[in-house]
Amino acid sequence: MQEVYITRMAKFLPYEPVSNDEMESVLGLVNGKPSKVRPIILRNNGIKTRHYAFGAGKETLTNAQLTAKAIEILYKDKEELKEMELLSCGTTSPDQVLPSHASMVHGALGIDPVEIASFSGACNTGMQAFKYAYLSVASGDTKNAVATGSERMSKLLTADKFQPEIDKVNEIESNGFIAFEKDFLRWMLSDGAGAALFQDKPNPDGVSLKVEWIDMTSFAGSLETCMYGGGVKEGSELIGYTDMTAEEWLNQSAFSLKQDTRLLGENIVPRGVDFLETVIKKRNFDTKSVDWFLPHLSSEFFRQKIHEELGRRNIELPLEVWYTNLSRLGNVGSASPYFMLEELMNEGKLKKGQKVFLMVPESARFSYTYALLTVV
Template structure:
């Protein structure tokens, strides 16, 4: 078995940062009406700026594959070029197409040579799953290097025109022409961007991060879906897939919009997340004192104190001075968020050899969690 190191990290955030007051200029107003929920949601999530692959007219400027490839290009230098890549592993919640896979589309833009591909789907854990595939490939000796990515291009899913047919339908039914909170909520939470890691079986340069272990958990066997798209939730909790609706319903009911059951989110995300962190630490005979940095992907600052208290109640005290987050300035970029945090910390000049970093990524899709331990080398 080989050691695995993150030897370089890259990112790509499209266009200019978008402030809270500018968001509706890019995403538009549903039914030409300003969202009543927007200010409340933004006050709770604490995000001050984010990035969209849109211009101010709402026109798309980049595909997801393009964002990903641009982040990957940050990994190349005189010692590592696109011709040296042995494995490409890409994770995203928002691929450009149902098929071919996201990794295939990214590889098409790389224009290098034939190589092994892996596409990880899901929600926020998709980026960690793509990382684990690369980690295991190098660990086993299958490849000597891997490029792993997490990316999202969700802005085009959140544009007002995606919901207007539903509003028209509600008006015809003489109902309030306002989209449900489970849909409006996410319009002010999510943003675009991509992150990339180069994994190798030897450390390189001034700073490398050795991946000591990775752990994953799913609670889908006991909990309903919480965040979903391409279907709708029935009264019994099952998801009716888009292909079982007729094409008129796709528009009338915004079937392809991203939705979140905020009641289930609040009820389970911290409870299950704290439980499995405790399980991970016990498995590896570690405790919070072993870590110098704690990098949690938190979708909203609303959850920060709640998360801290949930861990304290289980005997895990990660002091706030160890927390490293960039949610406020880059937004919630789903599967790319953990890559963007690691990239910023790795290039901050703060890290010292021997320090340990704990990565925590929750996913509210159907409540999955992924963890990783890194050592600075």
């Protein structure tokens, strides 16, 4: 295994930021009524602005287009882009079931044949793409690789996606509001794409990030589904859309994103710290060495929860070393860790010798990534 360096980072955010007061005018009113939970969710999640890949009078950008734009920013020009040996893409929100997301990004770039890899799931897909790119270069299979994390959640959150379900409910009772598990995520998620270039040599000028290690795990063997789309939950069982009728797809908003907030609250923090204890032991890792801690937070609500749990386990990661951009960019799922790294790298915040530690939790069925990078 040879040393691997992140030599460039880039991000693409569509259009201008959308404020909390503007959200419902963009996403629309379900059944013509303002959401009852929107003010509560926004107060807890701490997000002030986010980006959407569409708006009144604007071209709707696909996930593949967002990702391609981030990659194009990564390179100086089309000629340099031709040197890419591997394209590794992760997303929660591909534009279609088939072809794969990486195939569509490759198509949007319009470049010569290149090896591709696609990862589907939720927040950790960006880090799965990240690790695949790292391992490709570390093994010597390629000299360079591009990894991406991207989301275009907004089109799953628009009011029209829920109207058939509301119409069905209104036949039975005068309710007019979608269930909390579905409304919750409408005010949490946003759009954008991040990209990282991995190479077998560091930058001759400026800083690079040497990848020390990346560790991942899943708790799906013992925990049920928490966040999901393309199906419905019956008790603890997830019923996928292929076992539903086309009528049920509409009447139950099967393709909307849903979150079991009870399961989320009970498990997301303690299971993540359980795995961190395993990583610390495996890597003989002293968290006191960390200069920058980049936790992917879905909500500011979890900042203090994580900090308190770390304290209970005697794991030292003081709030002074935490760095997030959730309030400005929103929760962009698989792209969020890329956005934090991009800001540190491109805004001159890093100094050689510093340690950068990433934490990426995923609530879909509880999986986690930790990664350690050294500034060189």
